[in-house]
Amino acid sequence: MSSRSRYPFCPGTALVLAAVVLLAPLSPSSAQAQGAQAALLQHTDKSVPSPAPAASQANAPAQDNAAAQQKGIATRAIEKVKQAAKSASDILNRVPCMAPKGEPRTMGSLPHVANKLISGRPVVIVAFGSSSTQGYGSSAPEFTYPNRLAAQLRRQYPSADISVVNRGVGGEDAPEMMRRLQSVIDLHPDLVIWQVGTNAVLRNLDPDETARMVEDGVTLIQAAGSDVVLVDPQYSPRVTEHPDSASKMVRLLGKVAQLRRIGIFPRFEVMREWHERQAIPIDDFVIADGLHMNDWGYACFAQLLGDDIIKSVGQIKLGVNVPSNVLTYRPM
Known part of the structure; x- marks a missing residue:
């Protein structure tokens, strides 16, 4: 080890x-x-x-x-x-975890989260996804990515009331998640972090159909008045065994984020950078099943995601990166 x-x-x-x-x-x-x-x-x-x-x-x-x-x-x-x-x-x-080099990632605009923090109202974030949201591979509940993210945001905003609700169910992808999406919307979240696409690759589901369902789901979440961030598949041996499907899924989810003007955390590219550019062995961040992250992997993922959320909120507080058509994201 x-x-x-x-x-x-x-x-x-x-x-x-x-x-x-x-x-x-x-x-x-x-x-x-x-x-x-x-x-x-x-x-x-x-x-x-x-x-x-x-x-x-x-x-x-x-x-x-x-x-x-x-x-x-x-x-x-x-x-x-x-x-x-x-x-x-x-x-x-924090864990000793470097952000990827090259072009800076953009989380997009998170106006609902920022406005709640600015006004001092409670913030509700829902982590929606499959087993890597649920936390499979972590050694204890506090080391899942949603709990690590919650701890980081509470440190950053110590006077704020921030809740991160874990709605991860192992083995699911877009078809199953769409059937329980309303239960997520009913929580009235300010932000939904939707991790999706990995099981679609493993189950050989049609990437185009998956992307279509995700776009429909994002539209419903936005109409309910929530910010959305997508998280694409992880870079791990079980996923990279399907290179064409994996790369197409990553590309299509990026297009959905661009079309709906939402944030996306490029987990696949981040994890690939850990291995290829930072020379971190795969088994340093993926457990023995060749698919799920370990404690360090979840911690670094949550840490970089949290940094992006904090940066986006900070830009909005300063009047930067506020979309002119932000009202289209809210219910009419």
């Missing part, structure tokens, strides 16, 4: 990185902020004598302005400390 399979989360690496963040010398601005914070505490301490009564009232506005500036600097310093702590916490929970 490889070292990555035995120790999928490599805490030593994360601890070193966290230590670097937390032990780095203070920048001049941070030192000034801490000094200002100390000055503010001294200013508010009851033991500090009050100004002499003879002080000119003309100096009061200047004193008030200085106090406000000190309070503002102190507040910014506290926020920086909180952000550093959050970053350190995230480092401790």
Whole structure:
């Protein structure tokens, strides 16, 4: 068994990185902020004598302005400390997993998720799919990709109420998933992450028919007022035994995402990069059945997916990447 399979989360690496963040010398601005914070505490301490009564009232506005500036600097310093702590916490929970090089992936627009986060309302995400959504191959429930994703998003948005509901059923593909799609819509999710296509390849289903059903399903999800992200098949020996079908499925799902203007996480290409460009052995991220991911594989998949979701939400908060026809995604 490889070292990555035995120790999928490599805490030593994360601890070193966290230590670097937390032990780095203070920048001049941070030192000034801490000094200002100390000055503010001294200013508010009851033991500090009050100004002499003879002080000119003309100096009061200047004193008030200085106090406000000190309070503002102190507040910014506290926020920086909180952000550093959050970053350190995230480092401790991440696996040593590099994003693929080359052209950056785009998650597309996730307006429903972003709007809920901005307004402080609860966010519901449904992970919809087959056995790799259900978590087959993971050593414990907390290591499935939906649970890893939920943990990452909660670290990123600690004040938000975020739920990730697992609706993965092993062995299914588009025909079976379409029959239970309404039960997903009835949860009123803000985002549906739909992992599909692997079993269609293994069962030799018609890729064109699968893509047609997925497009119909995406249309229904969008009409119900949810964002959608597709996840294409995994790159693993059982799937790559069908190279033509697998590549066609990946291509067609990409076309559906483009047509419906939704996000897609290119799992097939990401996993192929792990093996071909990053020289990671297949059995470091796929279990012995030659199909399903192990703890490290699920963790890296969830981590990169979460990074893309966070980036998309951040762009919308900044007013970037907001589709002009976003209303077409909502029920009329």
